[in-house]
Amino acid sequence: MSLETDIQWMRQALWLAERAGRDGEVPVGALVVKDDAVIGEGWNRPITDHDPSAHAEMVALRAAAAAVGNYRLLDTTLYVTLEPCVMCAGAIVHARVARLVFGAWDPKSGAAGSVVDIFSAPFVNHRVAVDGGIFAEECGGLLTHFFRARRG
Secondary structure (H helix, E strand, O other): OOHHHHHHHHHHHHHHHHHHHHOOOOOOEEEEEEOOEEEEEEEOOHHHHOOOOOOHHHHHHHHHHHHHOOOOOOOOEEEEEEOOOHHHHHHHHHOOOOEEEEEEOOOOOOOEOOOOEHHHOOOOOOOOEEEEOOOHHHHHHHHHHHHHHHHO
């Protein structure tokens, strides 16, 4: 993948994150791409869905799996605006996603290197290529603005 392609998809993930924020959810957006086409997208929905697992990545992975009729998402790239947590990192590995591209690093619960690195753990049976920090400033700014507004 080229940087231009990553930027194109991250812009779409940012739009999904903004949608989550408008819904009162933490503004995180994600999409799964295969063969230069979106096969699944999602934004944070835990509050809306009353579901602690409804993180943007999980919603996008579920939609992608339904679209292809398989829980294995081989040869796909997941774009997400925030470094995945441990739950989402585990799902990414189990789905056999080939590549993860994320925006902002999460120093509190990031599982792609900020706090832990699930993707390079020796016990993980699938390797995911990881590229972090794409649009980090824009993605992080969206989160900062959201939380500042909430705190009033």
